Amino acid sequence: MAFHLPYSAVARAAAGAALSLALAAALPIGAAQAQPVAAPSAALPDFTQVVEATEASVVNIRTTEAVPVRRSPMMPGDGDPSELFRWFFGPDFMPPGFGQPNPQGPRGRQRQQPAPSEGERTVPRGIGSGFVISADGYILTNNHVVDNSNGIFVTMTDGKEYKAKVIGTDARTDIALIKIEASGLKPLPIGDSDKLRKGQWVLAIGSPFGLDSTVTAGIVSAINRDTGDYLPFIQTDVAVNPGNSGGPLINLQGQVVGINSQIVSRSGGFMGISLAIPIDEVMRVVEQLKAHGKVTRGRIGVQITEVQDEVAKALGLDKGQGALVSSVEAGGPAAKAGVHPGDVITAFNGQAIKHMTDLPRLVGATRPGTTATVQVWRKGKSLELKATVAELDDKAAAAQNGEAPSSGTGADRLGLTVKALPPDTGEQGVVVDQAEGAAAEAGIEPGDVILRINDADITSPKQYAQIVKDLDKSRPAVLLVSRDQQSQWVIIKPQ
Template identity: 40%
Template sequence: MASVLVGGAAAGALPAQAQAAAPNRNAPGSFADLAEKLLPAVVNISSSQNAPQRQQGPRPEIPQFPPGSPFEDFFRDFFDRQQQEQPQRKSTSLGSGFVIDATNGYVVTNNHVVQDADEITVILQDDTNIKAELVGRDSKTDLALLKIKTSHPLVAVPFGDSDAMRVGDWVLAIGNPFGLGGSVTAGIISARQRNIDAGPYDDFLQTDASINRGNSGGPMFNLNGEVIGINTAIFSPSGGSVGIGFAIPSNLAKQVVAQLKDYGKTRRGWLGVRIQAVTPEIAESLGLPGHKGALVASVTPDGPAAKAGIQAGDVVIKFDGKEIDEMRRLPRVVAETSIDKAVPVEVWRKGKSQTVQVKVGELEAAEEQGLLAAGPEDKQQPGDKAPAQKPVESLGMKMTAITPELRQQYEIKPDMKGVVITDVTSNSTAAEKGLRAGDVIIEVGQEEVRKPEDVAAKVQKAKEQNKKSVLLLVDRKGDLRFVAIPLS
């Protein structure tokens, strides 16, 4: 008979060694002792932004009076008073944070809590108000570091290991919902490694502990009293908690906070590639065992990857000895790598793996220089005007060579070479994969194509080789991506 939970204890007791292995994973009879210990380290954040009153239009003209008229001075004084700048109003936001260094007064919160703030105030548990200095902030992970100076004794909490948390583990969330002051909620880890499209390094912990507006920037604790997450976002159609909250894992936050403390900004590693996910169809067309890794769609000229010889069409399967089991793991692994460090990168290229050495660059420096991953650098030869041809049909698409008229119609770059799609049959596999008129096919099976017959021939060759899909490199107004089209 299955075990039944009665008053928090299971009828079927766990083996002694299992209880010893995870003593802090079982819910205590009360969270009161833990909450009492942690509450002094959690602070409220009040940030305000000055917003000048909007002027009510141009100054009206003063009526004309005879020289020396007493009305002249009266109206001049009246209009001058009206045009004086109105008092500034303040827009205020409330959030949460926590002290990580009691000696130096460092406080961690969310970037969106203090973004664009003219004044930041940290409010301790005993309602002590302290003006805070913004040390640095990072919009990509939504983290900010503050510093306060006070003779008031502070209580700090340590970061824990978020990777050690398992789905089902108990957690405490402490914050300032709706500006009410310190508030404690309990729940479990509902899921790990959630991607909610909040930024390039999404790796959120999900919890059912109640998180509401004002909890942003507050800590999520394990039962050892260690911060394993920073509460950041909720999923809610109504705006209130529905039991789906998200926290930045501490292992991601620790490095960002350390960089903000040392440099006042982040200094992330940079590879210089634009990537996409490896689907089962793409993996099959590349001969890659298992659909893992990050497919390189384009490479930034003169970037670290380009200098190391990484090419569009390569699949990064290992970076600095770390497995890249899915696409979105690569940006985080690269970002966490020391700048100027030479690392081995294992890529899958044309049916086999090979390793190249890459000297990691700095992402922030690349952003300042406006460097972006770009497509092939082939230059159109002067006067290269493809003659009009009869469209060729294949894979449910009509294709033709690029003509000046088609370049203008579909906004195709002057230096772009390939085959343009002019029509896609509805309900075809090409339509299901999102291809549409105006897309330019640059490669088929990782080989360049210049005319529609090239595409048809390579598709036919893939069929004769009993391949299940064929890989296309497609450009859509400068956006390069690989598309695997099933051949069945």
């Protein structure tokens, strides 16, 4: 069927065409030749060869965990309903209207107290991704994929499944090195994440939502994205979802340039922002995990904050760069080197500190025992100091991050020790690591998620620690606690 324009539209089109011809005729030949010519558009990249070369090296990882099981006692044969109340509230609990507790059952039999038995059963924990880095079975993934699991199972693209063992993990960078008993595997070639540029094509292979060997593609959106964590991330718009964690970020040469680790999301699903750990940082961690099963980092014993532009101007600095020292650990490496509160650390071992978070990364990458050069700005002058880097232990790391140490003696004023949620959950809050004292009495258990304290939403372990520290001990605190996707308010009096 032909489509006919109205007469008025036809007339206007004809008139416009005539005017265009007249103008073209009036232009000089040189002017006509000078008109810009659109460059032919470049074809989109074909990922098929990259996928064919790399897909077999990407694995699916499923984990299991042991959970406690409580076997509920059977109701007495006489059907005494008070036994149900006593099971939940203790043997001496007396429901209203039931009179005094009777050690004998209503038919004269001795009442048996409930005796729940504790046990464990293994249940599926989660699904993630990983990739082979050596022919003899070494595999890289995220720490949060294998953390707290009692079984790790690796499935290759050909369907073969292996049980894996953990060689070493590093929660700070969210990296885990695992190994399977296999040989002749095809490792992925390692690229150079320092050469990445914005707009460069990259792709991800993994198991989003358990759909193994799924390929998605996009571009590098930002480099050295600072999220407040220990590492600068590669930001991409590659579709990454829960289950992609631990999978490779691959360039067009088929080289791994990062490990997909986090998503920025309000819903828990992909919203256009994905974060990957640069492979250069990953391989430095892998070397230590292979050699020692853990990562050793350096520390100098300072608490730091950002340098605001107004503060920089007042101190005589050109711009708001560096790390402002808010406190110095007594007797620590920085104190011995002569660093003072109020100093601005502008460089460490010759590398400029552009952002506050650059300092802990540079110090952490320095071998303990090394003598490092610390350049500080003090009273309008630049000073060069020498500090002997110490080892960052768990206690120092917790203090640096504003977290409570993960031990029973390190519980906070509420009786809790907490840690950050896995990055790919897309949720806010902190997860309970241990509960004791008032928190345990209130019914809080490990694995519960603290969403809010009083009227403050919880966003990180550091922010949580500050809120708990400032609680009024004369008033009970109200915590919004989530368990099994259900939330309730819990009242705890701070110690």
